[in-house]
Amino acid sequence: MAGTVRIGTAAAIVVVALVLLIGPLLLPEPDRADFADLLAGPSSSHPLGTDQLGRDVLARLVHGGRLTIGLSLFAVLATGVAGVAVGMLAAATGGPGRLLMRLVDVLAAIPVVLFGLVAAVALGPGTASLLVAVTAIAWTPFARQTFLLVRAERGRDYVTAAVALGAGPVRVLVHHVGRNLVPPLAAHACVRFASTLLTVSGLSFLGLGIQPPTAEWGAMVAEGREYLFTAPHVVLVPSVAVVLTAGTALSWGRRWDRTGPW
Template identity: 80%
Template structure:
């Protein structure tokens, strides 16, 4: 999928290229997935939209993951103070992302930047909670006690031993968060709070084509199936990482 998203734009027509002679056309040799209401090639727009949707999701998960893991490890290392801080994290994690999306759209205006800020404001909290719980469990293992007995300092124990052993379950968690972030990015764009037309983005493509669902189902089905398949693929990889962590 990544290879297609990187290489395909070099051989496909421009995603905003209009062909008024092929409005809402079905699949053909010229347009393998058909065209939309403006005659734009759906395959080109699917690839361009995928680069944007997946790119936003990956970048958001990376940033929120780094922040959340750092907060979780710090909370696990600070005892009662860290536990008190995690109660605040629990409150933030309960807030809906869509609400932050609305606020960000009003304050900053719709766009990719607003979308990332809206998700990132509370997107780090699940990583912090997961890291905190995993670090508490690992801190009670015998190997940690052995490292301390051999003279390892708190930072070395936290980063070199505990941090290293929570990586597999955190990778599985990151896959789950990526799937959720992908759906959130597409959903907010569908509501008009993210990337704006005519820029190709999967959620925005669904919103643009919903009026033509019965006349040309491919306009809605193509980006919708792409969202589902991408999220499902990443969740499958998350299960594999979870099994690695269990072993």
Template identity: 70%
Template sequence: MRRWPVACAAAAGVLVVLPFLLPHPDVPDFAAILAPPSAAHPLGTDQLGRDVAARMVAGARLTLGLSVAAVLLTGLFGVAVGLLAGASKGPFGAVLVRTADLLAALPTVLFGLLAAVVLGPGVPALLVAVCAVGWTPFARQAHLLTVRETGREYVEGVVALGATRARVLAVHVSRNIAPPLVAHACLRFASTLLTVSGLSFLGLGVQPPTAEWGAMVAEGREYLFAAPHVVLVPSVAVVLTAAAATVLGRRLSGGGG
């Protein structure tokens, strides 16, 4: 497990350094349109002659940044809702849980369409679509963990010593349910990454010519047979990154993998 922080730090360092070593991601080269991988262009060029490697690095910062931001926003809100629902013994907690269940049944693409109509396609619409539904898995997970944790004997002991319910939730319960929630966040990052890329692929998220992995796949799909690297490179990046996050989440949760 100690290798994961080192690997993440190394990947972040690569994303910082590579832009200085690669061509500008948005500068076309009409003399090298759809060029295959070569020494000059390690991952080839796209339909406008732009360097695919440079666009992959620029796209990584946007795709991964949006995914991390969405997981943080939905995680904080969802965990807060789950804690309140788990600690509440009355109808308030039941309403919160039922609301989360209802929203979880709705497809993210639906919210993407609604957000695109109201805000226009772009990053704001993408974040609204992802966050509108993305908090529900965190809320349900936090609710289950909180119910289980508040039933333990140490909670009754802490309350008997004079601690308030708010302090018990904020200090003791939150600390004990944090590890499984961190593992859950890694798993949610994988699905969020796929959602962010998928919405951009459908034209509801990041718009061309901005480099983003899903948008790059959408731009290059017409050239799949003439220059497969234009589609395969960002597609493989999405799949491998999501798989790595899933493996990390499972290991953190003790599921192996």
């Protein structure tokens, strides 16, 4: 079962990466308008149809995926590294670490979506403000989970044995304890990726993130919502992409939590 999960996960990641990297080279320009072919349905020349400006929906979907998924991945990696570092530091420093975690608990009580809305409004729409919105406090869940996991692992027999054999605290934390943190933290990263992707798309949908005419899944839904009943593909295609991507990440998280990703 674990081997099948790993192979399937690796294959899916490779396929998505190839589509996002090579797809734009094979598809029309995402912003190229064709006013003679507005809101056209799927055809051989436009497999997913065209939007209200005659732009190819498939091309915009792929280009938008690079931006939506790329921003979400960057945010999760950045907040994950920062959160794990803070959590390990807090777990290794005793009293000061517990005080640090109280600060983390206060920040973690702030809803990420609410903070994202405030940050996007305060800083104005755009990619930079969107990144601030989805990274500023999103590292706190990683810090809390790492802190709790490290404290639980340090009480196990293999840690006691490593200390008895002369392993120092840094070696115990990084080499022994850190190895066993990978599966739960990888699972948590998948959950955070799904949440971040929804936040990125949601802020862009509200006009507080990526701005038109740049292709981004949330912005595509916002641009096409007026044509939901006349040309539903304009809204359904990016909406389904968001749901499927977030759902797949959550599914991977559940599997990795049981089997471990490596």
